Amino acid sequence: xxxxxxxxxxxxxxxxxxxxxxxxxxxxxxxxxxxxxxxxxxxxxxxxxxxxxxxxxxxxxxxxxxxxxxxxxxxxxxxxxxxxxxxxxxxxxxxxxxxxxxxxxxxxxxxxxxxxxxxxxxxxxxxxxxxxxxxxxxxxxxxxxxxxxxxxxxxxxxxxxxxxxxxxxxxxxxxxxxxxxxxxxxxxxxxxxxxxxxxxxxxxxxxxxxxxxxxxxxxxxxxxxxxxxxxxxxxxxxxxxxxxxxxxxxxxxxxxxxxxxxxxxxxxxxxxxxxxxxxxxxxxxxxxxxxxxxxxxxxxxxxxxxxxxxxxxxxxxxxxxxxxxxxxxxxxxxxxxxxxxxxxxxxxxxxxxxxxxxxxxxxxxxxxxxxxxxxxxxxxxxxxxxxxxxxxxxxxxxxxxx
Ligand SMILES: *Cc1c(COP(=O)(O)O)cnc(C)c1O
Numbered sequence: 001x002x003x004x005x006x007x008x009x010x011x012x013x014x015x016x017x018x019x020x021x022x023x024x025x026x027x028x029x030x031x032x033x034x035x036x037x038x039x040x041x042x043x044x045x046x047x048x049x050x051x052x053x054x055x056x057x058x059x060x061x062x063x064x065x066x067x068x069x070x071x072x073x074x075x076x077x078x079x080x081x082x083x084x085x086x087x088x089x090x091x092x093x094x095x096x097x098x099x100x101x102x103x104x105x106x107x108x109x110x111x112x113x114x115x116x117x118x119x120x121x122x123x124x125x126x127x128x129x130x131x132x133x134x135x136x137x138x139x140x141x142x143x144x145x146x147x148x149x150x151x152x153x154x155x156x157x158x159x160x161x162x163x164x165x166x167x168x169x170x171x172x173x174x175x176x177x178x179x180x181x182x183x184x185x186x187x188x189x190x191x192x193x194x195x196x197x198x199x200x201x202x203x204x205x206x207x208x209x210x211x212x213x214x215x216x217x218x219x220x221x222x223x224x225x226x227x228x229x230x231x232x233x234x235x236x237x238x239x240x241x242x243x244x245x246x247x248x249x250x251x252x253x254x255x256x257x258x259x260x261x262x263x264x265x266x267x268x269x270x271x272x273x274x275x276x277x278x279x280x281x282x283x284x285x286x287x288x289x290x291x292x293x294x295x296x297x298x299x300x301x302x303x304x305x306x307x308x309x310x311x312x313x314x315x316x317x318x319x320x321x322x323x324x325x326x327x328x329x330x331x332x333x334x335x336x337x338x339x340x341x342x343x344x345x346x347x348x349x350x351x352x353x354x355x356x357x358x359x360x361x362x363x364x365x366x367x368x369x370x371x372x373x374x375x376x377x378x379x380x381x382x383x384x385x386x387x388x389x390x391x392x393x394x395x396x397x398x399x400x401x402x
């Protein structure tokens with residue numbers, strides 16, 4: 001490929017997202033998961049603006065919600081300003097109160113529990129399984145039995161479909177059903193991921209959350225969704241998302257809400273993206289397979305597993321780096337990639353290790369800690385070219401050989 005190495009300053013100024021520009025400029029910095037246009041976005045935006053719809057009302061958000069329902073199979077959906085907003089609404093409709101416990105895997109992004117903590121709930125972090133990197137249903141069942149004995153069951157259990165890989169939701173729901181605890185599934189990164197029998201990620205939970213942030217597999221430029229097979233829960237969330245206005249001509253409120261409804265402009269972008277979801281999953285899976293084929297033989301490298309029960313969307317390819325066998329640790333590899341103009345990121349730092357949650361109760365956590373210690377996410381954007389991926393692969397191989 002004969003590419004030049006960008007200076008740190010040039011790399012910082014390089015355009016986003018990464019494509020190799022013509023001429024003798026250094027290659028653009030390759031981003032982890034930049035937005036990838038489907039093609040119909042500008043036309044969809046033009047039509048929405050021409051129709052005069054800008055606010056979080058009108059036909060476009062409704063059409064986006066219907067399309068999310070079609071893509072996921074949920075009976076009821078609410079499109080929101082972000083996945084985090086959808087999580088917040090989920091916690092509200094499930095009645096989380098100050099002092100309530102909310103159980104989540106430690107191995108996740110901070111947004112999974114942030115709204116609950118802001119509501120005064122106490123997070124409790126459960127470990128994940130090495131086989132799937134998601135919430136351990138056996139540990140959950142044991143901890144629920146202990147909590148029942150203490151007389152302090154969690155208000156809600158929040159499993160996560162990590163990096164677009166489905167958690168073992170049927171086992172988690174079965175454990176929670178035993179004690180009547182609802183399940184809010186954080187499927188933010190899992191649009192297009194499937195569980196056993198081809199059920200979409202999140203189905204079977206009381207509520208599920210999706211994100212359409214710019215870095216996710218399909219995007220609305222920013223946005224999210226709350227979904228359920230119980231339309232009453234979504235109706236309640238919709239009420240709260242629109243400032244909890246009661247049905248009066250004047251402004252009447254029995255409680256307080258939020259401005260969490262998605263705007264028509266963002267919904268138009270999301271609506272243009274959903275038709276290519278399956279193609280995006282296929283592309284990300286091919287990128288993952290290519291990484292495994294090109295790097296899988298290197299000593300000391302492992303990859304995020306795919307349990308037999310589902311089909312991950314491979315939102316991000318995540319490596320495990322064994323420093324003794326690979327010859328560099330994950331931070332050295334990250335720096336080598338950065339020097340080659342390639343963005344990579346350590347896997348989520350578990351929440352039980354975050355200063356923000358110091359002192360929060362936990363059950364296990366060693367598996368999650370080890371995944372963080374050795375985990376590195378590689379560029380996985382569906383818009384990435386074959387040359388882009390060769391650049392990443394070359395840089396990893398050079399790092400292993402030095
Ligand atoms: C992206 C993400 C979120 C948050 O979604 P936003 O739309 O960015 O608010 C929450 N949880 C997980 C696991 C995510 O990956």
